[in-house]
Amino acid sequence: MANYSATSPYSNTQKSNGKLGLLSKRSFPHETDDLIYEIDPTYNNRPDLLAYDIYGQSGWWWVFSVRNPDILVDPVFDFVTGVSIYLPQKRTLENTLEI
Numbered sequence: 001m002a003n004y005s006a007t008s009p010y011s012n013t014q015k016s017n018g019k020l021g022l023l024s025k026r027s028f029p030h031e032t033d034d035l036i037y038e039i040d041p042t043y044n045n046r047p048d049l050l051a052y053d054i055y056g057q058s059g060w061w062w063v064f065s066v067r068n069p070d071i072l073v074d075p076v077f078d079f080v081t082g083v084s085i086y087l088p089q090k091r092t093l094e095n096t097l098e099i
Helices: 047-055 063-067 090-097
Strands: 035-038 084-087
Touching: 047 063, 047 090, 063 084
Parallel strands: none
Antiparallel strands: 035 084
16 A cells, blocks of 8 residues: 555554554644635535645645634535635645645
């Protein structure tokens, strides 16, 4: 089984006997410069589109649920118009993910 990249939500999860173990959740520091963002209709149920538009990486969609675990329990179906979430700055992600 391949190792997951630093940008994957699974990168901290242990693997044994070729199988992925229980998910080891990642976290991001809560910074004072995190932005509060109200989800626009354009991004309703599409965290991948917002991740691409603000970070240039659609694969970073999972960051929103990690940063807002009490708001986005389901990272796609809770990602709806009108919900306010915190958005980490791109440099915070790069530092935390060590990329």
